[in-house]
Amino acid sequence: MVIKVLIKRHFKPEHLDTASKILIRARYEAMKMKGYIASETWRGLHDPSWIIVVSMWQSPEDWNQWYKSLQRRDLMVELAKIMTEGEEIEPYAMGFQQAV
Template identity: 35%
Template sequence: MGIQVLIKRKFIKEKADEVATLMVKLRSLARAQPGYISSESLKCIDPLCDDEYLIRSTWQTDEDWKKWLNSDERGAIQRKIDSITEEKTEYRVYEPLVGGIIPKQSE
């Protein structure tokens, strides 16, 4: 089923093109990684968050994602993005719920 990674980035409107170029580069490189399934980039249109991008990235396993997350190649580009935006990128990893039901915790 795969895992979903939500990546939230702030951006400075005057530097949006520069950040977008780096985001496209990251996506192109991610596509070649083992376990990559797909991704989608979104820009918030709500006035409270109109300076945010949200990327939804799907990977076969958490291990595949972590390998890419911790790669030197990705890290170099990510540091450039964080430097331009002067914000740290946030990551959240999610797994699908089977049938939308939260598994019962064993006692």
């Protein structure tokens, strides 16, 4: 089952360039993982310090492998230093069918 994962983060405005560089590195690392399909990065229209990453994975298990990976943990340590609060993560499946 293909899923999309929305990750919402708020960064300190003075660190948006640094955040961008770290998120690009995160994308490159995620691309190496089994099940990665694609991702997009969106910024807030009224507050560009809000960044949402939408990633697509072949399965919830593939996403969980990335989520628990050492690469992601190391990148999150860097991101946490420039975020104003913790990240919000919400996985989604397509349509109205109940997850199995």
